[in-house]
Amino acid sequence: xxxxxxxxxxxxxxxxxxxxxxxxxxxxxxxxxxxxxxxxxxxxxxxxxxxxxxxxxxxxxxxxxxxxxxxxxxxxxxxxxxxxxxxxxxxxxxxxxxxxxxxxxxxxxxxxxxxxxxxxxxxxxxxxxxxxxxxxxxxxxxxxxxxxxxxxxxxxxxxxxxxxxxxxxxxxxxxxxxxxxxxxxxxxxxxxxxxxxxxxxxxxxxxxxxxxxxxxxxxxxxxxxxxxxxxxxxxxxxxxxxxxxxxxxxxxxxxxxxxxxxxxxxxxxxxxxxxxxxxxxxxxxxxxxxxxxxxxxxxxxxxxxxxxxxxxxxxxxxxxxxxxxxxxxxxxxxxxxxxxxxxxxxxxxxxxxxxxxxxxxxxxxxxxxxxxxxxxxxxxxxxxxx
Numbered sequence: 001x002x003x004x005x006x007x008x009x010x011x012x013x014x015x016x017x018x019x020x021x022x023x024x025x026x027x028x029x030x031x032x033x034x035x036x037x038x039x040x041x042x043x044x045x046x047x048x049x050x051x052x053x054x055x056x057x058x059x060x061x062x063x064x065x066x067x068x069x070x071x072x073x074x075x076x077x078x079x080x081x082x083x084x085x086x087x088x089x090x091x092x093x094x095x096x097x098x099x100x101x102x103x104x105x106x107x108x109x110x111x112x113x114x115x116x117x118x119x120x121x122x123x124x125x126x127x128x129x130x131x132x133x134x135x136x137x138x139x140x141x142x143x144x145x146x147x148x149x150x151x152x153x154x155x156x157x158x159x160x161x162x163x164x165x166x167x168x169x170x171x172x173x174x175x176x177x178x179x180x181x182x183x184x185x186x187x188x189x190x191x192x193x194x195x196x197x198x199x200x201x202x203x204x205x206x207x208x209x210x211x212x213x214x215x216x217x218x219x220x221x222x223x224x225x226x227x228x229x230x231x232x233x234x235x236x237x238x239x240x241x242x243x244x245x246x247x248x249x250x251x252x253x254x255x256x257x258x259x260x261x262x263x264x265x266x267x268x269x270x271x272x273x274x275x276x277x278x279x280x281x282x283x284x285x286x287x288x289x290x291x292x293x294x295x296x297x298x299x300x301x302x303x304x305x306x307x308x309x310x311x312x313x314x315x316x317x318x319x320x321x322x323x324x325x326x327x328x329x330x331x332x333x334x335x336x337x338x339x340x341x342x343x344x345x346x347x348x349x350x351x352x353x354x355x356x357x358x359x360x361x362x363x364x365x366x367x368x369x370x371x372x373x374x375x376x377x378x379x380x381x382x383x384x385x386x
Contacts (some may be wrong), residue, residue: 003221008228018234025243029192040101042070043127046090048113051102052076061279063094068130071314081115091124092116094131104142171253172336179244180251180336185304187240192270192324193295195233199226199271200278200287200294208283217368223359224266226271233267234260253338259331261341265351267328270294272358273323279365298324303332 047063049056059354064071072090081093095113103110114131116124121311173180202225205215206212215222241259244250274294278287301319308325318323329345333339341348 003215003218004224004227009226011198011228011232017171019238020191020232023194024187024236024240027187038246042068043091043124044070044072044089045092045094046069046073046075046084046161048075048077048079048081048093048095050076050078050098051096051100054332055101055104056096058386059096059098059100059134062134062138063131066130066134068126069134070111081113085115085117090117092127092131099327119122134245150236172253177249179248181292181304183248184244184250184331185299185302187244188302188304188328189295189299190235191237191240192298193291195229195267195270196274196291196294197288199282200274200281200290202226202275203278204281204287207281216370219363219366222366223272223275223362226275230267230271237263250335251325252335254334254340257344257347258334258339258341261331262327262334262348262351265348265355266330268352269323269354269358270298275363276358276365279362290367294322296320301325302328304328320350321354323351323354326354 033184045063047060049060060071060074063069069092081095084090093113093115095115097110097112100112112135116128118124135196179258203212205269206215215225236258241250241256244254277290279291281287297319300306301315302320308319311319326347329342333344333347334341
């Protein structure tokens with residue numbers, strides 16, 4: 001209990017409280033503004049219209065009317081597409097071939113060129129869908145008119161062409177709001193970095209103050225020093241989530257109280273991991289290089305920006321040792337999918353196992369450090385007993 005009070009006093013005396021709340025708010029505001037457009041809905045494209053016919057101009061108008069395509073420029077002469085894609089003024093080039101209108105009315109195929117700058121994948125994802133929808137609609141309209149000329153009704157013609165149709169429904173983040181993905185991801189990253197920066201210095205600070213040996217007399221008391229930091233950043237995260245929910249358009253379908261257990265366990269596991277990494281540091285200032293050993297891999301393996309399923313199996317196994325990945329699964333299940341805490345037994349169990357493993361390793365470090373210091377005293381006691 002003494003160690004817990006002492007660490008709580010340290011947390012409250014410093015500027016940690018202000019930093020723990022102000023920094024994530026600032027990050028949320030900055031990234032919320034930076035990603036306020038969410039996604040590029042109308043990607044600029046250049047059309048090379050070599051047919052220059054009434055039908056080609058109608059097709060260009062239909063492409064421009066798509067919610068995903070913005071025809072920024074139309075050229076009527078051959079141009080190398082690579083030259084048009086050298087800068088970011090256009091993300092794709094559509095080439096309408098000569099004879100397009102004539103081939104359409106003769107029932108002959110025409111090859112439309114579609115050159116995409118895939119180096120900016122986020123900008124062209126919807127673009128492909130938009131172009132495919134327009135061309136697909138044109139093919140269907142052409143086929144329907146031919147079948148109707150053979151005596152079929154419009155409904156029968158559509159049934160022949162499209163006997164099956166897909167009814168798509170987008171769940172959990174239908175508007176692709178980046179607050180639910182990118183912004184909350186960077187908030188978690190900054191919060192974790194600040195949290196680790198504090199907890200990784202606990203052991204080195206005690207060593208520098210000459211109080212580590214005294215604190216090791218009560219291993220549980222030494223471990224409890226992480227709790228004030230956990231509670232502070234626990235409150236900070238809840239405060240940030242509330243702000244983003246009210247003013248940033250954050251989606252939170254589940255119960256905010258259901259998130260309390262995963263968040264507390266995640267911070268506890270992360271704090272114990274930081275204490276373990278900072279154990280051998282002689283001075284608090286020497287812990288900064290070790291910060292990257294937790295923060296970088298944690299964010300990389302968190303499944304926030306990059307799907308973990310894309311990584312090799314050994315990397316996926318290594319990712320199990322970082323608490324942020326387990327917390328992210330809990331957060332996404334509760335906030336985005338409205339899951340109850342009862343369905344997250346595997347994730348909560350994993351966080352509890354990490355807490356137990358990190359605590360055990362810290363206790364072993366304590367015993368290893370105390371062993372050599374107790375050995376001389378034991379030998380001296382034996383000499384006096386003789």
